[in-house]
Amino acid sequence: MAKLQKSIDKRNALVKATIELVNNNGFHATPMSKIAKMANVSPATIYLYFENKQDLVNQTYIDVKAEYTNYAFADFDPNMPIEEGFEMIWKRIADFKLNECEHAMFLAQCDNTPMIDEESRQEGIKHLQPLLDLWERGKKEGVIKPLSDYILYAYAINPLSFLMMTQKRGSFTLDKAHLEEAYQSAWSSIKMCK
Amino acid sequence: MAKLQKSIDKRNALVKATIELVNNNGFHATPMSKIAKMANVSPATIYLYFENKQDLVNQTYIDVKAEYTNYAFADFDPNMPIEEGFEMIWKRIADFKLNECEHAMFLAQCDNTPMIDEESRQEGIKHLQPLLDLWERGKKEGVIKPLSDYILYAYAINPLSFLMMTQKRGSFTLDKAHLEEAYQSAWSSIKMCK
DNA sequence: AAAAAAAGAATGAACGTTCATTTTTTCTGT
DNA sequence: ACAGAAAAAATGAACGTTCATTCTTTTTTT
Known part of the structure; x- marks a missing residue:
C-alpha cells in the first residue's frame, strides 16, 4: 500500500500542476518540463504515469x-x-x-x-x-x-x-x-x- | 490602390487561415509554417503584416x-x-x-x-x-x-x-x-x- | 534604376520524449 | 529480524525534431 500510495500522490501532483499551468498559460504554453518542475518530479517520471x-x-x-x-x-x-x-x-x-x-x-x-x-x-x-x-x-x-x-x-x-x-x-x-x-x-x- | 488591395488580400488570407487552423487544431498545434502554407505565402511574409x-x-x-x-x-x-x-x-x-x-x-x-x-x-x-x-x-x-x-x-x-x-x-x-x-x-x- | 515586397533557406532555442544510470523498494533465504 | 540480491521507480542528461523568427537573395512594383 505504501508503494501504491506514493504513486497516487505523484500522479495527483502532476494532474494538479497541469490544471494550474494550463489555466494560467494555456495548453500551448505549458511544456512538460514546467509541469514536472511544479510537481517536483523529473520530466522522465511523467512518462511512468502517462503515455504522453x-x-x-x-x-x-x-x-x-x-x-x-x-x-x-x-x-x-x-x-x-x-x-x-x-x-x-x-x-x-x-x-x-x-x-x-x-x-x-x-x-x-x-x-x-x-x-x-x-x-x-x-x-x-x-x-x-x-x-x-x-x-x-x-x-x-x-x-x-x-x-x-x-x-x-x-x-x-x-x-x-x-x-x-x-x-x-x-x-x-x-x-x-x-x-x-x-x-x-x-x-x-x-x-x-x- | 492595386498595391494596397493586394496587401489587404494577403492580410485577410492570413487571418482566415489562422481562424481555420486554430479552430481545427487549437492554438498549440498551429505553427506559423502551416498558417503561411494555407495562406499561400512564405512564413517570412507573415512578419511583414504582423509583429509576431x-x-x-x-x-x-x-x-x-x-x-x-x-x-x-x-x-x-x-x-x-x-x-x-x-x-x-x-x-x-x-x-x-x-x-x-x-x-x-x-x-x-x-x-x-x-x-x-x-x-x-x-x-x-x-x-x-x-x-x-x-x-x-x-x-x-x-x-x-x-x-x-x-x-x-x-x-x-x-x-x-x-x-x-x-x-x-x-x-x-x-x-x-x-x-x-x-x-x-x-x-x-x-x-x-x- | 531604385524601392518595396516576398521568398526560401538558415538559425538558435525550446520542445516532447527516451536512454543510461542511480536510488529506492521489495523479496528471499537464513 | 536482517543482509543482500533482484526488481521497480525515479532521475538528469541527451536526442532528434519542430518551432518562431531572421537573414540574404530574388522578384515585383514604382
Missing part, C-alpha cells in the same frame, strides 16, 4: 469532470421532487464553480478547445446522466418545459460557466444575492409556466 | 469580434421599443452563430483561453455597448429585470454559444423551431414578469 502529453491532459480532463459531477450530485436523491432536486443540483454546481473555480476554469477551457480527444470528451459527458433523468421525469410530470436537453442545459446550467469566467477575470463578483437571482433566472427559463 | 504570432492571433480576435458585433447590430436602431430591439439583436446574433459558425467558434475558443492578451480582450468588449444601452433603457422603463449586465448576458446571449458549440460537435441540430424556443427562454429569463 495528450494522455496527461485527457486524463486530467476526465478526473476533473468526474470530480465536478460527484460534487454536483453528492446530496441528490433521484426520488426528490423535481423542483427541489433541480435546486439542489443547481446550487451544488454553482458552489463548485465558485469554490473550485480553478477546476471549473480548466473544464471551461477544455470544453471550447480541440485540446481534448473526442473519446475523452464523451467519457466526461456520461456522468451527467442523473440530471438528464431528472429533466426527463420533470417533462413527464409537466413541470419542466418539453425542450431538448441541450437547450435546457444551455439556459439552466451553462450561464454559470460564463458568470464564473467573468468573475475570475475580476470584472464582477457574484455574491449571495446575485446567486439567488441567477437561480431564479435558471429555474424560470426551464419550468413550465402555469 | 501573438500579434497575429490578437488581431485576428479583434477582427472577428468586430465582425460579430457589426453583424449583430446591423439593422438595429437605438430608438426601437425594447422588446423589438432585443429580439432583433438576439436573432442576428443567433444567425451569426449558425451561419458564421467558424468565426463564432473561434471567438468561443478565445474567450475561454489565455491565448489572447488582456488588452485585445478589452478592445473586443467595447463594441457591445449598444446592447448594454438597450438593457439600461429597458431597466429604466421597467421592461427588463434590474439585474447586472453580466447576469443578463449570461442568460440571454451566452446560451447561444453553448448551443452553437454542441451543434458544431454534431450531437444536435438547432432548427427553426428550436431557435424560437431558445428565443422565448432568453426573453423570459430577462423580461420583467407582469
Whole structure:
C-alpha cells in the first residue's frame, strides 16, 4: 500500500500542476518540463504515469469532470421532487464553480478547445446522466418545459460557466444575492409556466 | 490602390487561415509554417503584416469580434421599443452563430483561453455597448429585470454559444423551431414578469 | 534604376520524449 | 529480524525534431 500510495500522490501532483499551468498559460504554453518542475518530479517520471502529453491532459480532463459531477450530485436523491432536486443540483454546481473555480476554469477551457480527444470528451459527458433523468421525469410530470436537453442545459446550467469566467477575470463578483437571482433566472427559463 | 488591395488580400488570407487552423487544431498545434502554407505565402511574409504570432492571433480576435458585433447590430436602431430591439439583436446574433459558425467558434475558443492578451480582450468588449444601452433603457422603463449586465448576458446571449458549440460537435441540430424556443427562454429569463 | 515586397533557406532555442544510470523498494533465504 | 540480491521507480542528461523568427537573395512594383 505504501508503494501504491506514493504513486497516487505523484500522479495527483502532476494532474494538479497541469490544471494550474494550463489555466494560467494555456495548453500551448505549458511544456512538460514546467509541469514536472511544479510537481517536483523529473520530466522522465511523467512518462511512468502517462503515455504522453495528450494522455496527461485527457486524463486530467476526465478526473476533473468526474470530480465536478460527484460534487454536483453528492446530496441528490433521484426520488426528490423535481423542483427541489433541480435546486439542489443547481446550487451544488454553482458552489463548485465558485469554490473550485480553478477546476471549473480548466473544464471551461477544455470544453471550447480541440485540446481534448473526442473519446475523452464523451467519457466526461456520461456522468451527467442523473440530471438528464431528472429533466426527463420533470417533462413527464409537466413541470419542466418539453425542450431538448441541450437547450435546457444551455439556459439552466451553462450561464454559470460564463458568470464564473467573468468573475475570475475580476470584472464582477457574484455574491449571495446575485446567486439567488441567477437561480431564479435558471429555474424560470426551464419550468413550465402555469 | 492595386498595391494596397493586394496587401489587404494577403492580410485577410492570413487571418482566415489562422481562424481555420486554430479552430481545427487549437492554438498549440498551429505553427506559423502551416498558417503561411494555407495562406499561400512564405512564413517570412507573415512578419511583414504582423509583429509576431501573438500579434497575429490578437488581431485576428479583434477582427472577428468586430465582425460579430457589426453583424449583430446591423439593422438595429437605438430608438426601437425594447422588446423589438432585443429580439432583433438576439436573432442576428443567433444567425451569426449558425451561419458564421467558424468565426463564432473561434471567438468561443478565445474567450475561454489565455491565448489572447488582456488588452485585445478589452478592445473586443467595447463594441457591445449598444446592447448594454438597450438593457439600461429597458431597466429604466421597467421592461427588463434590474439585474447586472453580466447576469443578463449570461442568460440571454451566452446560451447561444453553448448551443452553437454542441451543434458544431454534431450531437444536435438547432432548427427553426428550436431557435424560437431558445428565443422565448432568453426573453423570459430577462423580461420583467407582469 | 531604385524601392518595396516576398521568398526560401538558415538559425538558435525550446520542445516532447527516451536512454543510461542511480536510488529506492521489495523479496528471499537464513 | 536482517543482509543482500533482484526488481521497480525515479532521475538528469541527451536526442532528434519542430518551432518562431531572421537573414540574404530574388522578384515585383514604382
